[in-house]
Amino acid sequence: MATPTSPRLRKAEALDAAAGGPAVVLVEPQLGENIGMVCRAMLNCGLTDLRLVNPREGWSREKAEAAASGADVLFETMTVFGRTEDAIADLHHVYATTARSRDMNKPVVTPRQAAEEMRGHVASDLRCGVLFGRESKGLNNDDVALATAILSVPLNPAFMSLNLAQCVLLIGYEWFQTADSTPDRVAPVRAGTRPATREELVGFFEHLEGDLDAAGFLFPVEKRPAMVRNLRNIFQRAMMTEQEVRTMRGVVSHLSRMKPPENGR
Amino acid sequence: MATPTSPRLRKAEALDAAAGGPAVVLVEPQLGENIGMVCRAMLNCGLTDLRLVNPREGWSREKAEAAASGADVLFETMTVFGRTEDAIADLHHVYATTARSRDMNKPVVTPRQAAEEMRGHVASDLRCGVLFGRESKGLNNDDVALATAILSVPLNPAFMSLNLAQCVLLIGYEWFQTADSTPDRVAPVRAGTRPATREELVGFFEHLEGDLDAAGFLFPVEKRPAMVRNLRNIFQRAMMTEQEVRTMRGVVSHLSRMKPPENGR
Numbered sequence: 001m002a003t004p005t006s007p008r009l010r011k012a013e014a015l016d017a018a019a020g021g022p023a024v025v026l027v028e029p030q031l032g033e034n035i036g037m038v039c040r041a042m043l044n045c046g047l048t049d050l051r052l053v054n055p056r057e058g059w060s061r062e063k064a065e066a067a068a069s070g071a072d073v074l075f076e077t078m079t080v081f082g083r084t085e086d087a088i089a090d091l092h093h094v095y096a097t098t099a100r101s102r103d104m105n106k107p108v109v110t111p112r113q114a115a116e117e118m119r120g121h122v123a124s125d126l127r128c129g130v131l132f133g134r135e136s137k138g139l140n141n142d143d144v145a146l147a148t149a150i151l152s153v154p155l156n157p158a159f160m161s162l163n164l165a166q167c168v169l170l171i172g173y174e175w176f177q178t179a180d181s182t183p184d185r186v187a188p189v190r191a192g193t194r195p196a197t198r199e200e201l202v203g204f205f206e207h208l209e210g211d212l213d214a215a216g217f218l219f220p221v222e223k224r225p226a227m228v229r230n231l232r233n234i235f236q237r238a239m240m241t242e243q244e245v246r247t248m249r250g251v252v253s254h255l256s257r258m259k260p261p262e263n264g265r
Numbered sequence: 266m267a268t269p270t271s272p273r274l275r276k277a278e279a280l281d282a283a284a285g286g287p288a289v290v291l292v293e294p295q296l297g298e299n300i301g302m303v304c305r306a307m308l309n310c311g312l313t314d315l316r317l318v319n320p321r322e323g324w325s326r327e328k329a330e331a332a333a334s335g336a337d338v339l340f341e342t343m344t345v346f347g348r349t350e351d352a353i354a355d356l357h358h359v360y361a362t363t364a365r366s367r368d369m370n371k372p373v374v375t376p377r378q379a380a381e382e383m384r385g386h387v388a389s390d391l392r393c394g395v396l397f398g399r400e401s402k403g404l405n406n407d408d409v410a411l412a413t414a415i416l417s418v419p420l421n422p423a424f425m426s427l428n429l430a431q432c433v434l435l436i437g438y439e440w441f442q443t444a445d446s447t448p449d450r451v452a453p454v455r456a457g458t459r460p461a462t463r464e465e466l467v468g469f470f471e472h473l474e475g476d477l478d479a480a481g482f483l484f485p486v487e488k489r490p491a492m493v494r495n496l497r498n499i500f501q502r503a504m505m506t507e508q509e510v511r512t513m514r515g516v517v518s519h520l521s522r523m524k525p526p527e528n529g530r
Contacts, residue, residue: 041431046421069426103455105506112442113449154447155438156311161334166306166434173420173435177377182419184378190368241370 020122021175023049023129024168025087025094027143030135032060036067037165038132043071045172050078051087051129084131084143092126093118096139096147097167099160104141107149114151115174130171135164193243200245205232207249211256285387286440288314288394289433290352290359292408295400297325301332302430303397308336310437315343316352316394349396349408357391358383361404361412362432364425369406372414379416380439395436400429458508465510470497472514476521 024042029035029052042050065072081087088094095114109117118128131147133139144150153162153170162170189195196204209218209228218224240248289307294300294317307315330337346352353359360379374382383393396412398404409415418427418435427435454460461469474483474493483489505513 040426040428043424044420044427044431069428071424101453105453105455105458105504105509107450107452109450110447149450152447153438154445155309155441159308159336161305162309163305163334166309166431169431169434170438173418173438176420180419182375182417185372185374185414187372188366188370190370193370239370244370 021045021047021049022095022118022122023051023088023091023127024172025051025053025084025129025131026055026164027053027084027087027131027139028055028134029059029164030056032062032064033067034135034164035059036064036069036072037163038168039064039068039071039074041165041169041172042074044169045176047172047175048074048077049129050074052078052080053084053087054082055080084146088129088131088146090127091129093121093128094131094147095129095149095151096131096144097133097151097153097171098138098144099152099162100138102141102144102150104144104150106144106147108152109149111151111153111171111174114149114171115178118175119178132164132167187239189241190243193241196240196242196245200242201235201240204240204245204249204252205235208252211252215256286310286312286314287360287383287387288316288353288356288392289437290316290318290349290394290396291320291429292318292349292352292396292404293320293399294324294429295321297327297329298332299400299429300324301329301334301337302428303433304329304333304336304339306430306434306437307339309434310441312437312440313339313342314394315339317343317345318349318352319347320345349411353394353396353411355392356394358386358393359396359412360394360414360416361396361409362398362416362418362436363403363409364417364427365403367406367409367415369409369415371409371412373417374414376416376418376436376439377442379414379436380443383440384443397429397432452504454506455508458506461505461507461510465507466500466505469505469510469514469517470500473517476517480521 024038024047026035026038029038035052035055039050042048061075065075068074079087095109095118114130121128130151131139131143133143151171153167155162205228208231212218218227235248238244289303289312291300291303294303300317300320304315307313326340330340333339344352360374360383379395386393395416396404396408398408416436418432420427470493473496477483483492500513503509
């Protein structure tokens with residue numbers, strides 16, 4: 001599902017699109033592959049502010065770059081800190097991701113809710129961030145206590161195990177959706193054509209019904225009106241273009257001209 | 266972010282949770298790792314109906330199982346077909362995932378919209394499925410023509426490259442959300458305590474304000490009412506429990522009893 005844009009153009013555009021998005025703070029990440037996959041998930045969602053807290057010594061930059069699939073541009077601006085406190089010092093609102101209940105008196109929000117809250121904060125020129133714990137055991141409770149709220153992803157309670165980059169992806173995806181204006185459903189029409197007018201559609205209906213009358217299909221006569229309505233509704237749902245109406249008229253014309261097979265079947 | 270449930274329980278529950286969800290149809294998948302990661306993403310989202318169309322010969326079942334991280338239970342029910350037509354034969358509604366515009370007269374929907382539509386279909390006992398193309402080049406146009414609609418994930422247009430399992434995860438996540446009743450934001454209270462009553466809260470306010478009067482902080486007197494309101498609002502926003510009110514009274518009492526340092530600072 002790669003797109004054919006040039007890498008150079010892609011990087012510049014990707015960084016432009018991302019201004020003001022929440023920081024992704026990885027606390028004690030262990031594997032370069034995961035850091036790379038996080039970069040890819042971030043850039044998918046227009047996020048560019050990656051911060052590492054105390055990553056495992058000797059994590060493989062090489063493996064990270066391979067896993068980033070072109071998103072390794074984020075390594076150029078990535079920052080590394082020794083303590084979570086320092087990594088989030090400039091932020092106004094911080095969410096801590098956790099799958100487990102922490103027995104804390106702290107609000108718990110869904111990714112969708114967190115994304116909407118963060119979008120509101122960013123619109124007020126406030127800076128937000130999301131904390132992600134190490135791969136094996138998540139955030140420790142002291143890190144969770146540094147956060148404004150807990151962010152928990154609703155998933156199959158019988159199988160919650162989520163890869164680090166997948167967790168970043170789901171939260172980044174919700175962030176991206178809060179500002180995305182893609183309509184829920186569009187019915188595009190190919191270049192060079194347009195939706196059929198009612199006149200073109202009714203012209204096709206009458207052509208089809210005339211040929212079906214001649215072929216003896218719309219029979220008996222008292223059932224004809226209901227049969228016609230049903231046929232018209234099939235083609236209403238098809239939402240045809242002007243070109244497709246002409247194609248269907250050709251289909252009907254050619255079928256009408258067919259001779260019946262010699263054995264009468 | 267693993268959960269501590271037992272694998273045996275986990276598998277049984279995961280399959281129960283999944284009845285009726287859309288089929289995930291992988292057309293010509295090439296790598297066992299990807300098939301395994303798709304299993305994991307599916308089970309995260311309560312999906313279990315995995316179908317492969319013409320997978321690459323010799324894909325590694327071993328690597329798939331490793332990547333599935335416990336979701337390899339799906340291999341037991343997975344089905345394999347030679348043609349997409351056969352893989353989707355029993356379905357009533359089919360969505361084709363694609364990142365590229367296909368120049369087709371076919372509706373294009375977001376994952377959220379598709380999830381809502383599929384939830385409605387499933388509620389009417391209809392079967393749905395989602396087609397995913399091969400890793401490198403996506404679905405071919407003949408496969409797209411077999412689908413009711415195109416499903417396209419809105420992501421950073423400058424960096425759309427999405428891994429196969431991540432695409433499955435985002436669509437499965439939206440599917441899961443349509444039936445999930447997790448509140449957007451909850452303010453849980455630890456076991457053994459409860460939110461403070463207004464009487465407890467006002468008792469704390471008066472304790473604090475009395476000690477601050479004695480310490481000469483609420484001064485001059487004409488500013489006292491506004492200072493009191495501001496302090497009260499800080500502790501209103503903290504949404505304290507009964508236990509936390511007692512803790513804060515202890516904090517105030519101990520601070521009040523402190524002697525000023527000898528150098529007067």
